[in-house]
Every structure is written in C-alpha cells, then in structure tokens.
Amino acid sequence: MTDTLAVVDGRVLTPAFDVVEADVLVDADAGEILEVAPDLASEADETLDATDSLVVPGLVNAHCHAAMTLLRGYADDKQLEAWLQEDIWPAEAELTAEDVAAGTRLAAVEMIRSGTTAFADMYFHVGEVVEAVREAGLRARVGHGVVTVGKDDEAARDDFAESLAVAEEYDGAADGRVRTAVMPHAPHTVGTQFFEEFVPRVREAGVPFHFHLNETEVYLDEIADEAGVRPTEYADDLGLLSDTTFVAHGVHTDAAEMETLAERGTAVVHCPASNAKLNSGMAPVQELLDAGVPVALGTDGAASNNDLDLFDELRDAAMIGKLAADDATAVDAETAFGMATAGGAAALGFDAGRIEAGAAADLAVVDLDAPHLTPEHDLVSHLVYAARGSDVRHTVCDGRVLMRDRDVLAFDESAVRERAQEHAEALVARAEE
Template sequence: MTKLRIAGGQVLRPDASVERADVLVDSESGDIAAVGDPDEVPEGDETLDAEDGLVMPGLVNAHTHAAMTLLRGYADDKELDAWLQEDIWPVEAEFTPEDVRAGTELGLLEMIRSGTTAFADMYFHEEEVVEAVEDAGLRARLGYGIVTVGKDEEGAREDCEQSLEVAREFDGAADGRVKTAFMPHSLTTVGEEYLREFVPEAREDGIALHYHANETTDEVDPIVEEEGQRPLDYARELDMTDESDFVAHGVHLDSTEIDLLAETGTSVVHCPASNMKLASGMAPVQKLLDAGVTVGLGTDGTASNNDLDVFDEMRDAAMVGKLAENDASAVPAESVVRMATEGSASALGFDSGRIEEGANADLAVVDLDAAHLTPHHDLVSHLVYAARGSDVRHTLCDGAVLMRDREVLTLDAEAVRERAERRAAAAVERAE
C-alpha cells in the first residue's frame, strides 16, 4: 500500500483551527489515513514537502460550466438575459465535442493550478467532460443542461432524455470520482410540462437535480405572475427540492423560500462574482447560513466571472455578504472557508472538504512564503482576504498528486492552452 506523507506544514482542521501537523494519505484508497502531530503520524513511502505551507481541503467549485473558458472575455458588461441570448448561446451553438473537450481541459488546468479538487458542471457534450475529468484526476458532479424554450416539442424532449441518459450512464465513472445529476437549466428556461414528466423519471432512479434558481428578478417575476407562487414553492410542487438537490445562485429569495430550503435540505450554491458582474443582485447568504441552509460556493462560467479561482470567489463572498447585510460582521472569513470546502462538498454529495482521517484525500497546499501573506496573524483570514489561486504549491485529489511544486502532472499545460486558443477563435468565427 502506498502512503504519501505531506510533511512539515501547518494544517487547517475542520473546526477552523490551524496546527502544525503532518497528513498521511493512502494513495490506493484515496483517503486520508492519518493527521496529527508529526511524531505520531506513521512514516510514508513518499514525502510531499509542505514546509512554509498551509495544508487545506481542496476547494470545491459547486457551480460552473467549465468549457465556457472558451468564451472568457468574449462578451462582458451586459445583463443575464441579453448576454445569454445575444452573445453566449449563438457561439455555444457552434461548439463541437472537441471544442467542449478543449474548453473543459483549460478549465481543469486552471482549477488544478488554483487548488480546486472538485466541481459541478452543467453543460453539453458532457461525455467529453467525463473523459477530461477522468484523465485530469479531479472529482466532479456532472450533468447535461436542458433548455426547452425556443425548441419544438421533439427538440425539447430530446434535451430531457439526453439529460437523463447522461445522469444514468456516467454516475460512478472515473473510479467513482464522477457523479451525475439531472440538470434542467432553470425554472423559466424549461417548460412546466417537461419538468412534470421528466423529474419523476429522475426521482425513480434516485438521481439528484441541479438547476439555476432565483438568479434575477426577471426570472422570479414571471413565475410569481403565472404560477401565483414563489419559484421555490413551484419547484417544491414539482418535487425539485430534495435533500440531494442543489440550486445555483438563490439571489432573490424571500424568507419563506429560505425556510423551505432549510426544511427540505436543498443546498444553495452562492456565485458572488457572477451575481455582481451580471448585476443580478446580492444573495442573502448570512440569512441562509442562520437558517441552517447548506451553502456552497461556485464561480459560474468564466464568461461571467471571468476565472475559476475559488480564492477570488471567497473574497467576493465575504465582501458582498457584508454589503448585502450592511454589516461588516456578516459572512466572516471562517464561514466563507467552510462554504468553499465542506459546504460545497456536501452540496455535491462528496466526503471531501475536511482534513480528517477517513475523508477523501482532496487537498491543496498553499505557499505562505509570500509578501502578500505576511505576517501570519490569522491564516483563515489570509485564505479569504489575501491569498490567490497562484499561491497554491501542490494539489491532490483522491490521494493522487495532480500538481507538484506548481507543475501540473496530469495535463500538458502548453498544449491545452494552445488548443483552447485555436478552438475559441474558430468557434467565434463560425458564429459571427
């Protein structure tokens, strides 16, 4: 049995304390075998140097569209509906499976570099995403995004079938690192008749749901008008608020919807950068936390962010969380770190996000030897307010080292960038 000892560093523990400790990783089972005082942790077969570093749980990006890296910087400074319809969807319509593969690999490269070890992806040509995840060594919950508006009945049903098929076929892929979900894009972009027909099919097979909810007022108002109820009441009626389900955004939620989320155990993935950039609004994050809702953190796609750096996202979450409450003590650093690790992992149904014996060995080692991380009064504060993705020295997932000393081992970084650059330009050219 191969054991890898992460030695010489400080370790962030589940109670948010930081202690000098070593971590022993079982590379075969992919679990953390031991963590504690260097004298008490058994020897490993190999060592990974964590001196001057902080070993933390790998970050979990609980909502993104990884292949959208190809659209990074393509269309900015516009509100959601116009941005999707006028700019994003026309180019996405040109994406081939090879484009999605190239964009996803670029996304995975960026994730590994910035200490992200797991993510949720909603996109299309998802079989490419499965393969890319398998090769790159990350963990993911994946699904095919359904949009029925603007499609005829046959096209709409095909989309729904496709999402069910992807969820059924790929669950458990990549040695169990891949899980799936049924993914209607949102409550307004998928027609009620399709939700009524296909959600029960997903439920029968025990498949979880992931969708965008309450992102903008333009999305909430039509449901209130047409259904006479709040979007999440409508979702509950459609059996879309199970404990295993997770919704992206949750910006415009009223207090009854917050209670509903807490009661049903449905998780919310907060996407602060996307919400600010598309001027969607400020999510009531502190209220969600106070109500006991599981809150994770996501970047959303890189066309509305424009990066996949979850450190950035943590800072944004803390900043906008305070602004939303007009209270500087709201959404403090510790709760933000929890959101980006345990919260996101729990939303995705992975036993990751905490450094403890038996948990998945999904880890990042942050280099503390930097001017912008000096002095070391409070390392949890640093993770949220001062650190950035480029501070990550090593990244591990499922007990395997994906990046060692800033060198990504599972992807050819140069080739990935070159391919993405070329494919992005060609797709845009076809669309225009």
C-alpha cells in the same frame, strides 16, 4: 502493501479551523486520509513538502460550466438575459464535442492550479467533460443542461431525456470520482409539462437535481406571471427540491423560500462574482445561513466571472455578504472558507472538504512564504482576504498528486492552452459567420 503519500513539514487546517503542526498521511489507492499527526514521513512511500505552507482541504467549485473558458472575455458588461440571448447562446449553438474537450481541459488546469479539487459542471457533451475529469484526476458532479424554451415538444423531450440518460451512463465513472445529476437549466427555461413528465422518472432513478434558481428578478417575474408563485415554491410543487438537490445563485430569495429550502435540505451555491458582473444582485448569504440553508460557493462559467479561482470567490463572498447584510460581521472568514470546502462537498455529495482520517484525500497546499501573507495573525483570514489561487503550490485529489510545486502533472499545460485558443477562435468565427 498500499500506496501511501505523506504531506510533510507544514501546518494543517483542522475542521474546527485550528492550525496545527502535523503531517497528513494518505492512502493513495483508497483516496482517503489515514492520519493527521506529527512525523509521518517515514510511514509513506512518497512525500510532498509543505514547509512554510498551510495544508487545507481542496476547494469545491459547486457551480460551473467548465468549457465556457472558451468564451472568457468574449462578451462582457451586459445583463444576464441579453448576454445569454445575444452572445452566449448563439456561440454555444456552434459548440462541438471537441470544443468542450478543449475548454474543459483548460478549466481543469486552471482549477488544479488554484487548489480546486472538485466541481459541479452543467454543460453539453458530457462524455467529453467526463473524459477531461478522468484525465485531470479531479472529482466532479456533472450533468447535461436542459433548456426547452424555443424548442418543439420532441426536441424538448429529447433534451430532458438526454440529461437523464447521461446521468445514468456516467455515474461512478473515473474510479468513482465522477457523479452525476440531472440539470434543468432553470425553472423558467424548462416548460412545466416537461418537468411534470421527467421529475418522477429522475426521482425513480435516484438521480439528484441541479439548476439555476432566483438568479435575476426577470426570472422571478416570468414564473410569477405564469404560475402565480415564487420559483422556490414552484420548484417544490414539481418535486424538484430535496437534500440531494443543489441550486445555483438564490440571489432573490425571500424568507418563505429560505424556509422551504432549509426544510428540504436543498443547498444554495453562491456565485458572488457572476452575480456582481451580470448585475444580478447580492445574494442574502448570511440570511440563508441563519435560516439553516446549506450554502456552497461557485464561480459559475468563466464567461461571467471571468476566472475559475475560488480564492477570488472567497473574498467576494465575505465582502458581498457584508454589503448584502449591511453588517461587517456577516459572512466572516471561517464561514466563507467553510462554504468553499465542507459546504461545497456536502452540496455535491462528496465525503470531502475536511482534513481528518476517513475523509477523501483532497488537499491544497498553500505557500505562505509571500509578502501579501505576512505577518501571520490569523491564517484563515489570510486564506479568505489575502491569498490567491497562485499561492497554491501542490494539489492532491483522491490521494493522487495533481500538481507538484506548481507543475500540473496530468497535462502538458502549454498544449492545453494552445488547443483552447484554437478552438475558441474557430468557435467565435463560426458564431459570427
């Protein structure tokens, strides 16, 4: 007999954004939704109560550096280039595998608490990231970030080679919940010769790419000066763009670049809080969508956000989307919520982000019994404009309950926080020596 779970007595958000009274029956072994219909409790081995709650697809954080939770609040109120060069990269130079293990676990707890079930991670010590994802029960597309600027040729080559080796080693780990990508940091932080050498090898291996694109204007100028073209064209010429590629930011993207991204099917992961905090700019999200570019949502690392709560990001995306378009009808609530669910799942290549039979059983159950969610005119509006991550009461990923009544099951939460605090203090002390 298969092991089944039913989320019962609540309401369910359908892929068409209707809210229906139904239970969700899940095959916990296959990690798949079996049925969405009333009165399924009697068919399940285990139930999860969703009274006064809305069952939604688990949110997808499509761009993150999870272990950067250790650097949350370490360096704020600076422009990206100075922030990276003066604060973040010196601290990361001291980062150990144990630090990444501690920081990623803290990120996992934070994501589970706020209803995120899948994320993309670009960082170091990927083996530790994979182990944390496995233990947490989350789903992730992970990779080793490549930077070649400031390195000699051999070190640069080693970094790119490591990204490919890591992607091949860990793909399919954690019962298939872990997938991988090769993650060059950005077009201007990796030398052209290394792209030319490695892109064909990565394509040959069938591994996706993920990188930062058009985050700030300084980045654009560096590529324009060297290559004489816009970064999207430069990336396309190198063979980096395809429908398995997803890029972060896309803040400074012009109409021709949008056309290229749409043609290639490359998804842009919008990170509105990070873009605002680092004063990178406002991504033209509605224009990207209108041009046919797939758009997902991400937090970026906790050092530029400073939390991993995608409910914050939903609201920021809807609001900044209106300011960027100078149009209050731009990036409406359904559009924003779609980016954080189906959009994110598509960008990461997961068959998730929607509640329907056959889809991955990745769910968040939002407690509606709260003053800031009263009255009920439109629950999608509430999800985007009024709800917070702390309104999530249960989180389910791959058919397994990761949080039940706000209790994270995989980890001893206070131990995770204590360990993160210790590692963060020691890391910063080493960096400032």
